[in-house]
Amino acid sequence: MRGLDHVVVRFAGDSGDGMQLAGDRFTTASALFGNDLATLPDFPAEIRAPAGTVAGVSAFQVHISDHDIFTPGDHPDVLVAMNPAALKAHLDDLEPGAAVLLNSDAFDERALQKAGCSADPRADGSLVGFKVYEIPMTSLTMQAVKPSGTKARDAERSKNFFALGLVSWMYGRPVEPTLEWLQRRFASNEMVREANTLAFKAGWNFGETAEIFESAYEVKPAALRPGTYTNVSGNTALAWGIIAAGQLAKLPVFLGSYPITPASDVLHELSKHKNFGVRTFQAEDEIAGVNAALGAAYGGALGVTTTSGPGLDLKSETIGLAVSLELPLIVVDVQRGGPSTGLPTKTEQADLLHALYGRHGEAPVAVVAPATPGDCFYMAIEAARIALKYRTPVILLSDGYLANGAEPWLVPDIDALPDLAAEFSFATEPNKVLEDGTEVFWPYLRDPVTLARPWAVPGAPALMHRIGGLEKADGSGNVSYDPVNHDLMVHLRAEKVAGIARDIPPVAVDDPSGEAELLVLGWGSTYGAVQAAVRAVRSTGAKVAHAHLRYLNPFPANLGDVVTSYRRVLVPEVNLGQLRKLVRAEFLVDAVGLNKVAGLPFRRLDVQAAIVLELEALGGHFDGNLAEE
Amino acid sequence: MTDLAPAPTTKKDWTSDQEVRWCPGCGDYSVLTAVQLLMPELGARRENTVFVSGIGCSSRFPYYMNTYGVHSIHGRAPAFATGLAVARPDLDVWVITGDGDALSIGGNHLLHALRRNVNLTIILFNNQIYGLTKGQYSPTSEPGKVTKSTPFGSLDQPYNPVSLALGAEASFVARTHDMDRKHMMEMFRRAYEHRGAAFVEVYQNCNVFNDGAFDAITSKENRPSMLIPLEHNKPVRFGPNGEKGVVIDSHGSAVIVDVAEVGEERLVVHDEARPDPSLAFALSRLANGPYSPTPIGVFRAVERPDYGALVQAQLVDAASRKGPGDLASLLRSGTTWTVA
Numbered sequence: 001m002r003g004l005d006h007v008v009v010r011f012a013g014d015s016g017d018g019m020q021l022a023g024d025r026f027t028t029a030s031a032l033f034g035n036d037l038a039t040l041p042d043f044p045a046e047i048r049a050p051a052g053t054v055a056g057v058s059a060f061q062v063h064i065s066d067h068d069i070f071t072p073g074d075h076p077d078v079l080v081a082m083n084p085a086a087l088k089a090h091l092d093d094l095e096p097g098a099a100v101l102l103n104s105d106a107f108d109e110r111a112l113q114k115a116g117c118s119a120d121p122r123a124d125g126s127l128v129g130f131k132v133y134e135i136p137m138t139s140l141t142m143q144a145v146k147p148s149g150t151k152a153r154d155a156e157r158s159k160n161f162f163a164l165g166l167v168s169w170m171y172g173r174p175v176e177p178t179l180e181w182l183q184r185r186f187a188s189n190e191m192v193r194e195a196n197t198l199a200f201k202a203g204w205n206f207g208e209t210a211e212i213f214e215s216a217y218e219v220k221p222a223a224l225r226p227g228t229y230t231n232v233s234g235n236t237a238l239a240w241g242i243i244a245a246g247q248l249a250k251l252p253v254f255l256g257s258y259p260i261t262p263a264s265d266v267l268h269e270l271s272k273h274k275n276f277g278v279r280t281f282q283a284e285d286e287i288a289g290v291n292a293a294l295g296a297a298y299g300g301a302l303g304v305t306t307t308s309g310p311g312l313d314l315k316s317e318t319i320g321l322a323v324s325l326e327l328p329l330i331v332v333d334v335q336r337g338g339p340s341t342g343l344p345t346k347t348e349q350a351d352l353l354h355a356l357y358g359r360h361g362e363a364p365v366a367v368v369a370p371a372t373p374g375d376c377f378y379m380a381i382e383a384a385r386i387a388l389k390y391r392t393p394v395i396l397l398s399d400g401y402l403a404n405g406a407e408p409w410l411v412p413d414i415d416a417l418p419d420l421a422a423e424f425s426f427a428t429e430p431n432k433v434l435e436d437g438t439e440v441f442w443p444y445l446r447d448p449v450t451l452a453r454p455w456a457v458p459g460a461p462a463l464m465h466r467i468g469g470l471e472k473a474d475g476s477g478n479v480s481y482d483p484v485n486h487d488l489m490v491h492l493r494a495e496k497v498a499g500i501a502r503d504i505p506p507v508a509v510d511d512p513s514g515e516a517e518l519l520v521l522g523w524g525s526t527y528g529a530v531q532a533a534v535r536a537v538r539s540t541g542a543k544v545a546h547a548h549l550r551y552l553n554p555f556p557a558n559l560g561d562v563v564t565s566y567r568r569v570l571v572p573e574v575n576l577g578q579l580r581k582l583v584r585a586e587f588l589v590d591a592v593g594l595n596k597v598a599g600l601p602f603r604r605l606d607v608q609a610a611i612v613l614e615l616e617a618l619g620g621h622f623d624g625n626l627a628e629e
Numbered sequence: 630m631t632d633l634a635p636a637p638t639t640k641k642d643w644t645s646d647q648e649v650r651w652c653p654g655c656g657d658y659s660v661l662t663a664v665q666l667l668m669p670e671l672g673a674r675r676e677n678t679v680f681v682s683g684i685g686c687s688s689r690f691p692y693y694m695n696t697y698g699v700h701s702i703h704g705r706a707p708a709f710a711t712g713l714a715v716a717r718p719d720l721d722v723w724v725i726t727g728d729g730d731a732l733s734i735g736g737n738h739l740l741h742a743l744r745r746n747v748n749l750t751i752i753l754f755n756n757q758i759y760g761l762t763k764g765q766y767s768p769t770s771e772p773g774k775v776t777k778s779t780p781f782g783s784l785d786q787p788y789n790p791v792s793l794a795l796g797a798e799a800s801f802v803a804r805t806h807d808m809d810r811k812h813m814m815e816m817f818r819r820a821y822e823h824r825g826a827a828f829v830e831v832y833q834n835c836n837v838f839n840d841g842a843f844d845a846i847t848s849k850e851n852r853p854s855m856l857i858p859l860e861h862n863k864p865v866r867f868g869p870n871g872e873k874g875v876v877i878d879s880h881g882s883a884v885i886v887d888v889a890e891v892g893e894e895r896l897v898v899h900d901e902a903r904p905d906p907s908l909a910f911a912l913s914r915l916a917n918g919p920y921s922p923t924p925i926g927v928f929r930a931v932e933r934p935d936y937g938a939l940v941q942a943q944l945v946d947a948a949s950r951k952g953p954g955d956l957a958s959l960l961r962s963g964t965t966w967t968v969a
Contacts, residue, residue, distance in 0.1 A: 225968065243956065318705065458713075464695060466647070468699060
């Protein structure tokens with residue numbers, strides 16, 4: 001068995017071939033084995049694009065390693081291709097010398113035609129430079145599952161487990177987690193359980209006995225921080241974070257949401273946990289979803305709405321109302337490729353300016369963005385903290401990459417989570433004495449420190465009040481068209497949100513030497529690729545600093561000092577330069593951008609190349625041998 | 630909150646300190662008065678009452694009620710109110726809306742609030758015109774209506790709001806008009822007491838942009854011959870001397886007849902509690918606007934579980950089956966492993 005420090009495996013097949021499942025099981029087995037890992041599912045927007053076509057290819061990439069890693073890997077070392085379309089779609093991504101495991105049963109004339117191959121790639125030189133293993137996976141699977149009594153047509157569907165078994169053997173994955181999972185998952189369907197188990201074992205045994213592989217490989221466990229781990233996707237972590245926020249704030253959670261890719265899984269996950277008092281409401285549309293959440297917040301609940309870009313467009317007017325009503329509201333935007341319907345299943349970071357400015361009038365809101373799938377949990381809690389304390393909408397910007405990507409996640413100690421209940425209270429008493437001595441309640445009499453207005457929920461006899469989207473008089477909250485008052489209220493709302501900067505951590509700068517001249521400034525889901533690239537560049541002795549923003553509005557209070565203290569600032573973003581525009585506007589810093597908007601997260605190499613270019617512009621030299629992640 | 634019965638209140642207790650700013654002579658005043666007079670009779674608690682409105686003249690209503698109130702976004706009041714009512718089943722949530730607000734920009738939300746049977750009392754002020762934006766045609770304006778935006782006449786087919794509500798599976802549907810306070814109060818009372826979504830259409834005069842739109846049926850002299858009062862378990866009959874009535878023909882349509890010609894026993898007996906809404910619908914089709922004899926009263930009042938109560942029941946059920954939520958277990962509910 002040969003040792004490897006890391007390997008990147010991509011399972012690719014038709015969207016009906018079960019590649020997401022194979023990838024997911026491989027990931028779980030690797031997590032239990034103790035590897036660090038990161039995953040990247042990549043599936044078509046159509047539920048079933050035409051079978052056998054490139055458009056219908058579904059893939060799942062997993063990066064496993066014996067040390068801490070930050071990305072799902074740039075280029076696969078192993079590609080499992082279940083048909084010609086899968087091979088065609090992914091061939092260009094492969095590392096030179098990569099292993100290609102083909103299902104040779106699927107390379108007939110018709111399949112090649114459907115995939116749009118003019119010639120058989122196995123024979124036309126396309127695969128030169130790769131280690132190609134042609135394995136008749138369909139027929140071996142059908143042979144193997146015969147004892148289960150499965151019909152021929154159904155038997156063929158177990159071939160993903162054959163592939164999983166084979167790859168599991170190649171990398172010495174433990175088989176028990178997969179076998180146990182099959183027992184549980186198909187407890188009530190003996191035939192399918194048996195077929196998949198037989199196929200999985202056949203795949204494993206094929207690797208063991210077929211003598212076409214020189215050897216199996218071993219990726220040793222990584223030295224992770226001690227503790228209990230679980231594997232979470234960003235959407236699951238986000239849903240758990242919302243549940244946790246409700247528990248920590250001692251408030252019932254109300255989710256108003258409309259199904260939309262790639263955010264729907266947050267709705268699904270929250271809908272499972274009604275025993276936490278979580279009310280989930282699948283509204284008639286995006287607008288109703290956010291209005292119901294705001295109505296619930298008015299009634300004293302933790303109001304949450306979840307969506308993706310097109311839904312954020314529709315919610316804009318209501319977010320403006322929430323700004324005016326000054327009520328806590330969490331708006332989750334799991335960003336996807338735009339504009340319009342765009343690329344529903346692909347990732348992008350192009351809603352940043354929309355989140356900050358996408359409303360009429362001066363309508364500031366707080367904006368936060370998790371850095372990793374597991375960080376979605378913490379940023380959901382943080383979004384709730386800010387919303388509750390400042391009575392403001394908070395937009396949380398996740399994206400398709402975080403949503404579906406997974407990582408081993410150190411399960412937090414509940415007692416160490418913030419006590420959100422201590423961050424706010426409901427109003428209970430009149431707060432103003434009029435000149436005639438009458439005690440009254442003024443809904444817009446602000447806390448002098450936070451500038452938050454009282455949260456006065458129906459039910460309290462002393463606090464009855466009427467408010468709406470019309471401009472309100474400072475203090476009394478009565479409708480006011482007074483020009484001076486409007487100017488004051490616009491400033492107060494802006495100051496309130498700007499003041500959150502005093503209540504969030506300063507941005508940390510990772511600059512081990514303290515002598516770097518180049519700062520790489522990222523935000524949101526680019527954290528992994530940027531951190532991996534920075535480490536690789538540093539391994540050559542070069543100096544480069546990395547700062548990562550999880551708070552986009554307001555910015556951390558020290559950000560101006562940070563960005564002005566470097567000669568050069570590089571801002572990698574999966575958009576055309578939205579954070580860069582903000583940094584330039586706020587701090588008059590001539591930041592440069594690395595901008596790729598291909599529906600995919602950055603690869604480490606993309607960022608690394610940009611860093612090298614910037615360092616060379618600053619006078620550095622590189623021999624081109626940069627370390628691997 | 631206490632279990633004690635609320636102290637008796639008067640109209641004054643329900644009146645806020647804000648100056649009412651509708652045009653002098655607007656029908657909205659009489660609706661406001663009817664509600665303010667009714668609330669003490671209902672024995673409702675002001676602090677547990679929330680009026681939610683959208684945008685439009687009538688949507689200023691919450692500012693004038695000494696309760697909780699939210700003047701929300703154009704069309705969205707039913708959605709906002711749904712969240713509030715589901716999160717707070719202890720509250721009385723009223724929705725105040727208009728023909729533009731509820732039937733045009735917010736049509737979708739009205740349909741779904743009715744369909745779900747959210748516990749809301751929805752009062753739709755129908756004046757067949759856009760008042761706040763100064764006189765454009767609305768989704769209930771008659772075809773051919775000349776307004777600022779339709780100088781050559783409106784080309785739109787109008788809605789019949791009662792038919793629409795019935796089609797949306799509403800469990801309570803009524804119609805009243807702003808010239809009859811007693812009837813309005815009765816309809817609002819019935820709507821308030823109905824558990825679930827209660828929908829009341831109020832024919833309301835806009836004396837500035839659509840004055841007299843309802844005179845043909847609501848003026849004192851026209852009422853006896855032009856309003857068809859619907860009363861539960863009674864034959865549907867109207868006219869100054871009860872000489873007109875309604876029968877259901879062989880196709881299921883409601884038809885106005887002379888009682889003397891067909892005989893009293895052939896008249897349809899109104900049944901607001903019929904589970905099937907087709908009778909209510911047939912009655913709603915007798916008039917598609919205030920141009921011919923028009924039914925008023927309760928078209929439909931059936932018992933159906935309210936949405937908020939169903940949501941609450943699921944929470945209770947989940948907690949009894951799975952136990953109360955435990956965060957530490959939730960975070961360990963997937964596959965876990967330990968690194969020493």
